[in-house]
Amino acid sequence: MRLVDTHCHLNFGDAFPDVSLTLDRARANGVDRVIVIGCDTETSKIAVELSKEFDGVYAVVGWHPNYAANYSRSELGLIEAMLSHKKVVGIGEIGLDYHWDYATIEQQRACTSDHLQLAISAGVPVVFHCREAYSDLLDWIERLPIAPEKMVLHCFGGDAMHASRATELGIYFGVDGPVTYKKNDSLRLVLASVPSERLMLETDAPYLSPEPYRGKPNEPAMVSVINARLAEVLGISVSECAELTTSNAEQFFGV
Numbered sequence: 001m002r003l004v005d006t007h008c009h010l011n012f013g014d015a016f017p018d019v020s021l022t023l024d025r026a027r028a029n030g031v032d033r034v035i036v037i038g039c040d041t042e043t044s045k046i047a048v049e050l051s052k053e054f055d056g057v058y059a060v061v062g063w064h065p066n067y068a069a070n071y072s073r074s075e076l077g078l079i080e081a082m083l084s085h086k087k088v089v090g091i092g093e094i095g096l097d098y099h100w101d102y103a104t105i106e107q108q109r110a111c112t113s114d115h116l117q118l119a120i121s122a123g124v125p126v127v128f129h130c131r132e133a134y135s136d137l138l139d140w141i142e143r144l145p146i147a148p149e150k151m152v153l154h155c156f157g158g159d160a161m162h163a164s165r166a167t168e169l170g171i172y173f174g175v176d177g178p179v180t181y182k183k184n185d186s187l188r189l190v191l192a193s194v195p196s197e198r199l200m201l202e203t204d205a206p207y208l209s210p211e212p213y214r215g216k217p218n219e220p221a222m223v224s225v226i227n228a229r230l231a232e233v234l235g236i237s238v239s240e241c242a243e244l245t246t247s248n249a250e251q252f253f254g255v
């Protein structure tokens with residue numbers, strides 16, 4: 001069984017003081033590739049460095065909406081320069097977050113808009129972070145004259161209507177720890193209803209540990225737990241679910 005963690009933050013050094021050990025535990029659980037996602041220039045730079053240092057590690061670079069108050073256009077050139085590394089496989093995480101107010105909506109939009117233009121002109125996949133803002137983000141994408149060819153809603157948590165609008169736009173869905181939470185029957189129903197060739201596994205480590213590990217730090221090895229739960233949701237075997245989601249991730253990110 002081979003699994004891919006398509007979204008984690010091994011670039012958060014405090015949470016992952018020994019990346020080599022973390023990757024050993026991931027491989028022991030079948031996770032042979034991980035994609036490390038940037039949140040600003042510094043964490044993007046670390047993601048690129050990790051991708052150069054370790055086999056099976058790839059990077060996505062860009063500014064998270066919660067960091068957008070510190071973003072200025074001069075940062076975009078630094079992000080663009082990182083795209084020349086061959087293990088940088090996308091722009092992200094970018095988007096809208098109405099849950100927290102670390103940055104104003106205007107700041108989030110300006111930051112995300114710059115990154116979107118970069119992703120479109122460079123022809124690379126986009127990883128979206130969206131929290132309590134699905135309608136606005138989907139409206140935005142629907143109105144783009146040209147949308148990025150590949151987009152994923154990381155840690156998808158929208159409702160059936162959001163899922164169907166996203167499906168229409170060709171967007172992929174990131175599945176994380178919340179699919180294992182007892183109260184999340186509605187999320188499981190939605191995930192079972194979207195095209196299975198659009199599902200990808202991710203941990204968002206160190207956040208969002210799956211059941212029964214909630215409250216403990218998350219890590220890429222936990223993708224195996226999420227895969228097992230998603231397999232039940234889809235009514236397929238654990239190995240079929242691994243094959244499906246890994247092939248989706250390979251096609252999406254080219255890893």
Ligand code: NI
Nearest residue numbers: 007037093204
């Ligand atoms: Ni994230």
